[in-house]
Amino acid sequence: MPAKKTKPTWTDVKKNLASFDNPGLIALLHDLYTASKDNQAFLHTRFGLGDDVLKPYKATLTRWLWPNWLKNQNTSVTTAKKAIADYKKAVGQPDGLAELMVFYCEQAAAFSSDVGLDDESYYDALVRMFEQALKTIAALPEQQRPALWTRLDQVRRLGHQVGYGISTSMDELLIEYGVDARRSR
Incomplete structure (x- = not known):
């Protein structure tokens, strides 16, 4: 046989x-x-082609984290996170990863604040990405950190408008990573 x-x-x-x-x-x-x-997008990123190799990944993040509800689009944390994983496979530069992670947090927090989203799993994913962003930023050269920390502090502030304990979780993470957003401005 x-x-x-x-x-x-x-x-x-x-x-x-x-x-x-x-x-x-x-x-x-x-x-x-x-x-x-x-x-x-993978090949453009791998070979560093184009003006902004992060652009297609950011477009995916925006589409899935800040959908157009008038067109009946839904959110998808999984698809958004896949964009970051795809970038990591293509080239995975730490500064690019940090930028995409912070951008993810900005999009998710602003969308939540804008539409009053009621989705606990979306918020949990936001806090987890916030922590991943902090870890990634901590590994960057010192001079690259302040601008990214300041942007994450803005995300934390938006979290105050959203509720669900998001800003409290983010406050704790900033303390855990020793980030004083006021000093990083």
């Missing part, structure tokens, strides 16, 4: 790629490039 074929893995793909010549690999990458905007 023949053995069952298992699900293909990267090892299987790699074996097939070994038979490609340079023009064949370029043709394959071209096909992947034209197959989806996500692939295009």
Whole structure:
């Protein structure tokens, strides 16, 4: 009886790629490039192409964290977080990650404040991203931190308008990470 074929893995793909010549690999990458905007964003980011490699990731964050309710769009924390994960896979520069995480927090907090959102899981995700942003910023060179901390302090202030204990959680995180937002302005 023949053995069952298992699900293909990267090892299987790699074996097939070994038979490609340079023009064949370029043709394959071209096909992947034209197959989806996500692939295009990945390659643009990986190779540092364009004026702002963060732009497509920020557009995704805005779409899923601050949807147009008049068009019946919904929020999706999962899709928004995937944009950050996709950037991390493409190049993962710490300053770019910090920027995307702070931008996530800004979008989520401003949307919540603007529309009076009533979604505890959305708020929990915001606080978790706030903490991830603090961790990422703490690893940046000293001169890059103040502007990002100031932006997170603005997010915390918006949290006061939203309620649900968001600003209290953020206050505690700022203290835990030793951030005095007043000094970082």
